Amino acid sequence: MGTKGLIVSVPSNRFYATLLFVSVAVVARAIVWTFLPLDWNWDSYHHWQISYLTLKIGLNQGRMWDLNGCEYYWGVVPHVVQASLLWAIDTASIVPYRLFNVLVGGVNAYLVYLIGRENARREAGFYAGILYALFPIAVVFDVIAMQETLALFFVLLAVYTFRAHPVWSGVSLALAAQSRTEFWLISTIIVVGAVIIERGSRRVLTSTFSWLSVMAVFCGFFAIRTSNALYPLYWGLYNSFGGWSKAGQGKSLVELMFSWVLAKLETWPTRPAALVLMVSMIACAGVFGHMVMKRWKNYHVYLSFMACLVVLGPILVPYFSMQTEYLLLMLRLSMPIAAFGSVLLVDVIYRLRTKSIRIGRRNFSFGDLLVVFSLLSYAYFIPAYGQFQRIPLQVFQTADEGMKYYTGGTVVCDYPILNYRLVSAWNVSTSHLLGNLYSPAYYGISDPIEYARWFESHNVTMWIYTDERAQMVWSIVSSNYPHLLVPRYVNYEMRFYTVNQTALKIALVR
DSSP: OOEEEEHHGGGGGHHHHHHHHHHHHHHHHHHHHHHHSSSSOOOOOHHHHHHHHHHIIIGGGGOOOOOOOOOOTTTTHHHHHHHEEEEEEEOOOOOHHHHHHHHHHHHHHHHHHHHHHHHHHHHHHHHHHHHHHHHHHHHTTSSOSSHHHHHHHHHHHHHHHTTHHHHHOOOOOOHHHSTTTHHHHHHHHHHHHHHHHHTSSSHHHHHHHHHHHHHHHHHHHHHHHHHHHTTTHHHHHHHHHHTTTTTTOOOOOOOOOOOOHHHHHHHHOOHHHHHHHHHHHHHHHHHHHHHHTTTTTHHHHHHHHHHHHHHHHHHHHGGGGHHHHHHHHGGHHHHHHHHHHHHHHHHHHHTTTTTTTEEETEEHHHHHHHHHHHHHHHHHHHHHHHGGHHHHHHHHHHHHHHGGGGOOEEEEEOOOHHHHHHHHOOOOOOGGEEEEESSGGGTTOOOOOHHHHHHHHEEEEEEOSSSSGGGGHHHHHHHHHHTTTTEEEEEEEEEEEOHHHHHHHHHHHH
């Protein structure tokens, strides 16, 4: 059976279709996993830290937990899912969530196929599903413990179920918003756009009500725990618009937004990539206007694609002018754009009746050529992302050397990759993990005795310097109690100190 035969047969057999797309996607991700065995993204370990500490500490208090104060900064849902996996399997390993993402990545490819088949044509569904199953960025990011895979699953599910099950469509869209912060805006655009296009039809109002209901539950939770019902969205925007930079310090979110927009308007006209993005935005506005006037029936894929492009495009474009490693890390934002864009691309190719291209004496399908191009791109992307493997490997090796001096008690460490190693390999319990966020420095206290009391009250026996979070603690303790922290091991800017208990007792007496 050739490609043409596959396209004809897949829609008539749901089991065969599921098996085909999920298998292709999972096999591709399994192969990449063998080349990139370690989870190379340092944010994966921070998400693991939130999930694990939430399971072990936070849930007993009806809240989430993190040593770095970011428990509500990112999406809540993936952390709850990962915590559930850790509880069900009774492990501290990051691997279960990576395996979960691989499976979800396979389901995402199948959903792309279904969306293409039902909103465009079966050729669009087939090739879009295969293209997304093999899309190198999705394949690479689906084998690590990040949030993009699950967030995309909920968006795809929302689009697929919109016609037949509008209630579940709204619920799925809300869960997407609670899986990754950018989807707060994307889901809002999709909901508002659907209401405008369908003039408030019963179906769209049902979906909107379910979306609002679920969002309200999460907003209520954030209001109780942080006094800000829009906490993830607020601080996500605050960070994106430069609130934590030197230039942004002291400015309100509104001021930051205006400053950002003015800066982009000045620089973007001189940058080719930015010009393409601006033209795309204008085109999206025009297409949306046409949707509203003509009341498109199959508009949801276009609307979702444009919502992803409008929100994620301005975030992603600036990274094209930065170092390659930063761009590689941020290319994960292209996954939703590629998922919906693949459906539209193949559909346009078939609408233009350009089904094949002649190379030499043979005709090749555009879809087949796109698949081949995706496979060839692995030769670049796997080695490119492979360079990040050295980071967790170095941290693990450093942890194993430094922890040879650990004899029990509390370890103070702010680096999630290091904390993961302490828990998973050295069996340090969560009750014996602490971050400098909880030190007197967080409250601006500079009295040395308060730091000595903090060490004593938490039974700190090892203190690890990894980044600027530890700077104030280090400067005050080292200058006032020079014999309190005993250097043991230094490697890759990570410094392991044991606490001299005799010096601590003397400090407390004084």
